[in-house]
Amino acid sequence: MLLKEIKIGNITTPNNLFLAPLAGFSDFAMRQICLNFGAGLTFTEMVSCKGLLYDNENTKDLLYCSQDEKIKCAQIFGNDPYIMRRAIESQALSAFDIIDVNFGCPMPKIFNNGEGSALLQNPSLAEKIVYECSKSGKPITCKIRIGITDGQYVTEDVVKAVVNGGAQMVTVHGRTRDKIYAGEVNYAEIAKAKKVSSVPVIANGGIFTPDDAEKMINETGADGIMIARGALERPWIFAELLGKDVKISKKELINEHIDRLLTRFDDKTVSVIFRKQLCLYLKGEKNSAELKQKLFTYKDVKSIKLAINDFFN
Ligand SMILES: Cc1cc2nc3c(=O)[nH]c(=O)nc-3n(C[C@H](O)[C@H](O)[C@H](O)COP(=O)(O)O)c2cc1C
Incomplete structure (x- = not known):
């Protein structure tokens, strides 16, 4: 365009x-x-x-x-x-x-x-x-x-x-x-x-x-x-x-997004406010339904990061 x-x-x-x-x-x-x-x-x-x-x-x-x-x-x-x-x-x-x-x-x-x-x-x-x-x-x-x-x-x-x-x-x-x-x-x-x-x-x-x-x-x-x-x-x-060559690692992007939020908010807040965005990142990912449900039970960033790293590995 x-x-x-x-x-x-x-x-x-x-x-x-x-x-x-x-x-x-x-x-x-x-x-x-x-x-x-x-x-x-x-x-x-x-x-x-x-x-x-x-x-x-x-x-x-x-x-x-x-x-x-x-x-x-x-x-x-x-x-x-x-x-x-x-x-x-x-x-x-x-x-x-x-x-x-x-x-x-x-x-x-x-x-x-x-x-x-x-x-x-x-x-x-x-x-x-x-x-x-x-x-x-x-x-x-x-x-x-x-x-x-x-x-x-x-x-x-x-x-x-x-x-x-x-x-x-x-x-x-x-x-x-x-x-x-x-x-x-x-x-x-x-x-x-x-x-x-x-x-x-x-x-x-x-x-x-x-x-x-x-x-x-x-x-x-x-x-x-x-x-x-x-x-x-x-x-x-x-x-x-912009016509750039894009190679995306969703895992890295999700981790980066969480780390950015942590520069402003505490761990528990991030684990809550990031859920909706995380579900959007996972949209279209095969077999992510179970993970999306689990996300709503996690109360700290470490659990989210572990689950995400597991999912994409
Ligand atoms: C969750 C959500 C929040 C939105 N919040 C705002 C807002 O704060 N201000 C605004 O002008 N439009 C808001 N919108 C409208 C969007 O800016 C946009 O006009 C609309 O989603 C259509 O664009 P899209 O088809 O690319 O999504 C919101 C839309 C969504 C889905």
Whole structure:
């Protein structure tokens, strides 16, 4: 696929292959692994602006970055432009170079609060949010969906609104809120976003292989792609897309991932928070069902490492 740098305000990414914000997954360890495989930009999972202002301890973990992360990008959610700007200007986000605003989260808790994908129904508020957030001086990017329900698409209106508000890049997840993460991706709507946008458009949804990436770019004309689940299962997809020769040892990758997490969290915490990711690494591995079940009984990293080393030997 066509590789190119992406300009986001005064920041230039080395390429146009991005790791998506992923709640529960895109922490510092996963982001660094994807960056090492060549991802051009990564995002923290979404953090609540209100949580940031209340100095929530958990939010600090979500925003933790390792020193190697060159371009730091945090994703925030909220619906009050002034609270959101204050959150961006708070100490917790001071180290971040780019702030991405979530206009896509489909979860009822967020949606019913008028946040995430609910804002797709209110382009003028979306514009106001981006306008106010941009006053922070940091480049603001937006991640949107194409609408709430199939057939009632709002892509063009929302893209125009957020670009008018000052967005420096827009990522379009080519599904409606109703589809959550399943079903066909609507390439035509992403293509419409590209047509009306004066800033880079990144296409997201359903990219699991280099062929999917190629198809996405060809069908939409987007400037780049963002990968979510495909990168959790196969973070080396970035190296494949860059045309690098990839020889992967899942055993080594799993051990590396655990060791990275141990630089921040204690042994017991790692043994718990790594389980979901480990199951994704084991996806497609023959005879891994029993191991996946056992993982949920292990309470320390040593047991996990032993089981993994046994499995792959
Ligand atoms: C477990 C999970 C967590 C997610 N968390 C976020 C999030 O925090 N912020 C966000 O904008 N999107 C989030 N998403 C959506 C993804 O970023 C992406 O838009 C979606 O999964 C479609 O891409 P894919 O088909 O490549 O997976 C999440 C998706 C999943 C599956």
